[in-house]
Amino acid sequence: MPATYKILQSADHADSFNNRDAFALDVLVGLSSMPKSISSKYFYDQRGSELFRQISLLPEYYLTERELEIIEHHWSTVAAAAGREPFNLVELGAGFSQKSLLFLEHFAKAGLAFRYVPIDISESAMAGLVESLGERFPHLEVNGLVTDYFNGLKWLNRRHRRRNLVLFLGSSIGNFNHTRACFFLRSLWNALNHDDVVLIGFDMKKDIDLLLRAYNDSEGVTREFNLNLLCRINGELGGNFDLSKFRHFGTYNVSSGAMESYLVSQERQMVFIEAIGRSFLFEPWEPLHTEYSYKYLASDIDRLAEETGFEVKQHLYDSRNYFADSVWRVQKVGSGELASRDRSLTAKAG
Ligand SMILES: C[S@@+](CC[C@H](N)C(=O)[O-])C[C@H]1O[C@@H](n2cnc3c(N)ncnc32)[C@H](O)[C@@H]1O
Structure with a gap:
């Protein structure tokens, strides 16, 4: 044989x-x-997702309130970056949060044409989110995925027809050290098309x-x-x-x-x-x-974007500068030089 x-x-x-x-x-x-x-x-099992929901409502956990303020003031800047054609609104680690609902409310009122794709590892958070969306937005197309970020990115990779606007809120990027954040962002870059838009939440360095x-x-x-x-x-x-x-x-x-x-x-x-x-x-x-x-400085955010193939369009801050939602655009033209970095990122994060 x-x-x-x-x-x-x-x-x-x-x-x-x-x-x-x-x-x-x-x-x-x-x-x-x-x-x-x-x-x-x-x-994030059922109890963990519920406990995180409670944390996000605590006055000491300023991150939620600060990011909600940014979304309330700047949602139209994010919508403008997505353009006028129908798009996929993809949310990584969506959880079951008021922030997603606020975006959806504004986008729906503005008459934008989009399909919502929340991705989360927690089935209970997804079930809660999808149920509440069915009641509040009965005409919205929602395709939730219960999986981890990387399998979610593989799913994204196969959908190339519409522009993607990817939300990664709540400073979940902060759960990765620098090498892992680069690996994650480069995987996201690989899964997206030139000119797709990404909005990432960063908690800024502040009083200890x-x-x-x-x-x-x-x-x-x-x-x-x-x-x-x-x-x-x-x-x-x-x-x-x-x-x-x-x-x-x-x-x-x-x-x-x-x-x-x-x-x-x-x-x-x-x-x-x-x-x-x-x-x-x-x-x-x-x-x-x-x-x-x-926690980040604006220069850390710029460096992360530059190292992983994104162009920073704007940092959107809350009124206290505690938190930033940063708008990035995928750059795939003239990115040959970045390709050689992929191998070393993969090796380091492995
Ligand atoms: C800190 S919470 C943030 C929730 C929401 N985006 C917000 O800003 O309030 C993190 C969310 O990401 C999900 N999550 C954590 N690790 C994940 C992973 N590796 N893949 C997919 N989802 C993940 C959790 O289930 C949880 O809903």
């Missing part, structure tokens, strides 16, 4: 490697690493006390949100985390410019996870890193 090979397509392995297996594998890698860490994308209060709210909702990750491992992977033995810790790293969230083990303890079939040792005061929320 001659030796042969087969290029595996996603359909070949989709059923054998499901979301629970992927979660278990990431938890195994994260808890075996030093320092321990688990990706913030696992916050304001930042600390936003991620350590007085009602303890952020604490619940962070600890819910352990509940999720207990419920979905058969873990035996004792939540009372971990504390939430949110701190600002002045060197990297990121708010960092941790769960800190308050004593020496072993935790067993059935789906992985092994135990993990936590030393006293050992941290488990759960989230980055990087």
